[in-house]
Amino acid sequence: MVKDEIEALIRSAVSSAQHAGELPPVAVPDTLVERPQKPDYGDYATSVPLRLARAAGMTPLELAHLIVKHMDGARAAGAVEDVTVAPPGFINFRLSAAWLAAQVNAILQEGDAFGNVPLGAGRQVQVEFVSANPVGPIHVGNGRGLALGDTLARVLSAAGYEVQREYLVNDAGTQTETFAATLYARYQQLFGRHVEIPEGGYPGEYMIGLAQQLRDEFGDSLLRPEGEPYPPEVHEVGVQRMLEVIKRDLEAIGVRYDNWFSERSLYSGDLYQKAMALLRERGYVAEREGAVWFASSALGEEKDNVLVRSTGAPTYFASDVAYHYDKFLLRGFDRVINVWGADHQGHVPRMKAAVAALGIDPERLSIIIYQLVTLKRGSEVVKLSKRAGEIVTLREVLEEVGADAARFNFVGRAADSHMDFDLELAKRQSAENPVYYVQYAHARIAGILLQAAERFPVLPGKDSGGDVSLLREEPELALIRKMLRLPELVEQIALTLEPHQLPYYAVELATAFHDFYEKCRVLTDDEALSRARLKLVSAAKVVLARSLDLMGMSAPERM
RNA sequence: GCGCUCGUAGCUCAGUGGAUAGAGCGCAGCCCUGCGGAGGCUGAGGUCGUGGGUUCGAGUCCCACCGAGCGCGCCA
Numbered sequence: 102m103v104k105d106e107i108e109a110l111i112r113s114a115v116s117s118a119q120h121a122g123e124l125p126p127v128a129v130p131d132t133l134v135e136r137p138q139k140p141d142y143g144d145y146a147t148s149v150p151l152r153l154a155r156a157a158g159m160t161p162l163e164l165a166h167l168i169v170k171h172m173d174g175a176r177a178a179g180a181v182e183d184v185t186v187a188p189p190g191f192i193n194f195r196l197s198a199a200w201l202a203a204q205v206n207a208i209l210q211e212g213d214a215f216g217n218v219p220l221g222a223g224r225q226v227q228v229e230f231v232s233a234n235p236v237g238p239i240h241v242g243n244g245r246g247l248a249l250g251d252t253l254a255r256v257l258s259a260a261g262y263e264v265q266r267e268y269l270v271n272d273a274g275t276q277t278e279t280f281a282a283t284l285y286a287r288y289q290q291l292f293g294r295h296v297e298i299p300e301g302g303y304p305g306e307y308m309i310g311l312a313q314q315l316r317d318e319f320g321d322s323l324l325r326p327e328g329e330p331y332p333p334e335v336h337e338v339g340v341q342r343m344l345e346v347i348k349r350d351l352e353a354i355g356v357r358y359d360n361w362f363s364e365r366s367l368y369s370g371d372l373y374q375k376a377m378a379l380l381r382e383r384g385y386v387a388e389r390e391g392a393v394w395f396a397s398s399a400l401g402e403e404k405d406n407v408l409v410r411s412t413g414a415p416t417y418f419a420s421d422v423a424y425h426y427d428k429f430l431l432r433g434f435d436r437v438i439n440v441w442g443a444d445h446q447g448h449v450p451r452m453k454a455a456v457a458a459l460g461i462d463p464e465r466l467s468i469i470i471y472q473l474v475t476l477k478r479g480s481e482v483v484k485l486s487k488r489a490g491e492i493v494t495l496r497e498v499l500e501e502v503g504a505d506a507a508r509f510n511f512v513g514r515a516a517d518s519h520m521d522f523d524l525e526l527a528k529r530q531s532a533e534n535p536v537y538y539v540q541y542a543h544a545r546i547a548g549i550l551l552q553a554a555e556r557f558p559v560l561p562g563k564d565s566g567g568d569v570s571l572l573r574e575e576p577e578l579a580l581i582r583k584m585l586r587l588p589e590l591v592e593q594i595a596l597t598l599e600p601h602q603l604p605y606y607a608v609e610l611a612t613a614f615h616d617f618y619e620k621c622r623v624l625t626d627d628e629a630l631s632r633a634r635l636k637l638v639s640a641a642k643v644v645l646a647r648s649l650d651l652m653g654m655s656a657p658e659r660m
Numbered sequence: 661g662c663g664c665u666c667g668u669a670g671c672u673c674a675g676u677g678g679a680u681a682g683a684g685c686g687c688a689g690c691c692c693u694g695c696g697g698a699g700g701c702u703g704a705g706g707u708c709g710u711g712g713g714u715u716c717g718a719g720u721c722c723c724a725c726c727g728a729g730c731g732c733g734c735c736a
Contacts, residue, residue, distance in 0.1 A: 138679060148678050155716070189716085191679070234736075274736055392734055403663090403732090410734040417736045446664050447731045472665060473730065514673065517665055519729055521672075526685090533698080535684055541698050549695050556695095593676080605674060608683070619700045638695095660698070 102218070102588055103180050107145050107194055108134045110181070114171040115149065123167055127156040143185070143193035144582060150190040161190025168192060201581045202572040208584060208640040216587040216647045220595050221262030227428060228254045230440035232269040235343040236280040236303055239350035239495040241522065242442070242474045247495075248511035248653070249471055250440040251356045252600040255651050260595035265434075268358045269424065272340050273365040274417060279303070284339045285323075285331035287312035292321060305492060311342055350496055354504045355653050367423045373415065376426035376459070377408065385458040395422070400454040418448075422455045429461045438467045438598065446470050469598055471516040477523040493524070502527045505654045509536045512652055513604035535608050539649065540657055542611035546642040547658040549623050553635050556624060567632030576617040577637060583613040584644040591651070600652075607648045614641050 111133045118124040130152055137146040150165035157164055165186040172184060182197030208215050230250025231243050239247075251266070258264045271277065283302035287309050290296060298304055315323060315338065323332055344361075351357070367373050380386050380395065387394045391411035395418070398405050408419040428437050441448070449470065453463045476483040476493055483493065499507055501524070510527070514520050572578070586606065594600050623634040646656035 132676065135676075135678080138681085142679075146679090151678065151716080161716085187679075189679075271736070276736060390734085394734095407734045412734075414734085416734070420736090443665070443730045445731085445736090448736095449664085470665080470730095475729075510672090515666095518673080519666055523672080526672080533685070537698050538684085541696080545696055545699085547696095552695055597676085601674080605683070612683095615699060618695080622695065624695050659696085 102592075103196065103585070104134050104145065104589055106180065107147075110172060111147050111149060111168070111192075114168045115153075117171040118167055121171070124159075124164070125157055127153050129153070137191075137193060140579075142187065142191070143183070143195040145194040145196075147192050147194075148190070150186075150192065154190060162186065162188060165190050165192050196582070198573055198578055199570060201578050201585075202569045204581055204585060205569045205572065205636050205640045208643060209636060212643060213647065215643055216591050216651070217259050218261060218588050218592045218595070220260040220592055221257065224262055224435040225265070225433065226257055226262045226436040226438065227265045227267055227432075227434045228257070228438045228440065229267040229269060232267075232271070233347065234271045234274075234276050234280075235340050235347060236276055237305060237343070237492065238307055238346055241476060241493045241495050241498050244354065244495050244498065244507055245471055245474050245511045245514075245520065246440050246442060247351070247354055247356050248508045249469065249516060249600065251653050252508075252512045252603065252651065253438065253440070253469075253594075253598060255653060256591055256594045256600055256603075259591045259651060262436075262595070265360060266356075266358045267360045267362055269362050269364060270340075270344065271364050273363075273368065273420065277336065277340055280343070281331055281336035281339050283308055284311055284315070285335045288315050288323060288335070291316050292324060294327065296327075307346070311339065314342055315339070350494070353496055353499050354507060362424070364420055364424070367420055367427070368415075372427055372431070373419070373423040376423040377419070379426065379460075380408075380422065380455075380458055383458060383460065395451070395455060395458070397451050397454045397458075400457060402451060402454050406451050418451065418455075421448075421452060422459070425452070425456055425461075425466070426459055429456070429465065430459070434465075436465050436467065438469065440469045440471065443470055443472045467598060469516055472519045474520050474522045477521055477525075479523065479525050483524070498524070498527070505540070506534055506536045508653050509534075509604050513601055515599060515601045535604070536654070537660070539607045539611040539645065540655070541660060542614045543642060543645045543649070543656045544658060544660045545618065546614070546638045546645070549638055550635070550642070553624060553631070557628070557632070557635075567634070567636040568629060569633055569636055571630050571633040572637055574621055576613075576620045577634070580613045580617045580637065580641060583610050584640060587644055587648065603648065603652050607645070607652070610641075610645060610648060614638075614645070617641075 112129065115124065115129055119126055130149070133147050133149055134145050135148065137143055150161045150168060154161040154164050159167070169184055169186055169192060180196055180200045181194050182200070183195040185193045185195075187193055211217075228250055230253075231239075231246045233239060233243055254264045254266050279299060279302055282299045283304075286296045286298045286302070291312055298308075315335070318338075319334070323335055325332060377386070377393075385396045385399065386408070387396045387405065392407050393409035394405040395408050396405055406418050407416050408422070409415050425437070428434055439452075449468050452468065453466060456466050457463045495507075502510075506527070510522075572581070587610075590602060590606050594602065617637075621634065623638055624631050649656045
């Protein structure tokens with residue numbers, strides 16, 4: 102990327118100045134290249150002179166000129182055309198028009214791979230997200246986690262990581278037992294028994310449908326004498342059916358997991374025992390009050406946490422310890438990313454501590470907490486209560502606004518910002534939406550290419566024979582500049598794990614295209630120029646499609 | 661009470677310690693004799709919650725306060 106070349110350019114200029122004895126040996130900051138606020142200033146900039154001025158005992162402007170002086174003859178592969186010093190002490194870099202134009206060929210060459218960066222170097226990373234308990238359909242609030250997790254997975258994969266998407270199925274806890282008890286109650290009701298759904302159960306309508314499925318499939322064979330507990334099949338089959346519903350919900354928003362990990366499987370082998378043994382061995386296990394504790398206070402935590410209850414049953418925390426033991430030590434992921442809702446925030450420090458206690462560098466575990474979604478209808482907050490059975494399913498929302506708009510909106514907000522999701526607004530704006538603005542740009546190009554095919558019959562797909570050096574107009578160059586940002590963005594997101602910049606970028610890219618479209622006609626009598634611009638819009642189409650794909654959105658040929 | 665997160669335009673939100681704080685929607689106008697008007701252009705609209713501090717420089721970092729969401733179980 103040019104950005105890296107410019108960074109190297111600055112670094113070598115500074116050290117060259119130091120070797121020449123014109124600059125004291127001051128420490129150079131890590132980040133050197135920034136993006137100027139206004140495009141007039143240039144394509145890239147550095148504030149290094151401002152930052153080093155005091156330590157160097159020079160004014161920022163003197164220092165800027167000194168650094169620029171040492172850059173002479175070392176321009177980055179002809180990409181940088183102009184280096185200027187601007188008060189109060191910036192150095193601005195402008196890319197050459199010829200170099201920019203040439204990048205169109207490079208983008209077409211890369212095709213669908215454009216935007217990829219080698220950051221991950223094939224390292225294995227797992228992204229676990231949503232993992233909603235299989236006791237009900239996927240909820241709108243989960244949509245945020247889905248968009249976040251899946252987009253992260255896509256971006257990391259573009260950044261050169263081997264990515265696995267995982268869904269942890271909580272099939273061992275008390276929640277699925279309550280679920281099974283509710284299901285059994287509904288099932289019995291279908292046979293005329295007067296039973297109530299249990300305390301804390303799941304009163305949602307979908308449970309009746311699930312019970313009917315059971316009846317259709319098993320008849321009355323699952324009935325036990327009144328008052329007796331449900332047979333194990335109810336739990337087994339109920340969870341299976343629920344997972345099928347969940348998988349269909351996920352498919353509706355275009356999320357596909359690579360692995361479904363059963364919590365119960367932690368206990369079927371010796372995995373759980375091994376994880377506990379390792380903790381014990383390393384001295385982080387204490388027994389008191391009849392329970393087994395994780396001595397997290399030894400790791401700077403506020404208090405210890407129970408691993409095994411006095412009843413002998415392991416806690417959810419113990420499951421998670423074993424689960425992460427499996428992720429890191431058995432399956433050998435280099436990095437693990439967990440995407441959790443803010444209601445799990447309290448779980449983060451002890452999970453990190455547990456990983457450290459297992460002897461794993463906690464840096465390898467990233468936990469992304471996203472703030473919960475507040476659902477609204479107009480100004481009214483929709484209170485969701487599982488107990489009252491009031492849930493707004495993701496499916497309902499998808500039917501209203503479509504998967505593309507839902508993803509775009511969910512992923513477009515920083516994870517730690519609170520988010521209001523107005524159901525009415527989402528519906529009303531579904532026609533007047535940045536989503537369509539971006540997709541429209543793609544469809545517009547598709548339309549042009551279709552016409553071009555008639556006009557220039559021998560037009561091959563990738564190479565229209567155009568000479569890109571004819572691309573000199575400002576709107577053309579602005580579009581190219583915008584396209585070249587994608588790899589930088591992919592790298593940035595892979596480092597920060599903050600994919601919310603992607604929708605903003607997509608809109609900017611679309612704006613650059615629409616602006617070009619208004620000012621520069623592609624198909625004209627000037628065949629040479631037409632062919633050059635056809636290359637440009639083909640490249641723009643590739644980059645638009647890639648941007649949309651990174652968000653899991655479709656890039657329609659027509660709308 | 662303690663902890664985490666947030667507070668930026670009428671609304672929904674961007675803004676790696678740097679130059680005159682941005683986008684979409686909404687609002688007021690303007691632009692179709694040419695490739696898709698789901699488009700383009702112009703304008704109004706801001707004490708960046710409040711008050712201190714650090715810094716050459718703070719929307720961004722630190723402290724206090726106010727307000728909102730979420731946590732603080734031998735629940736998951």
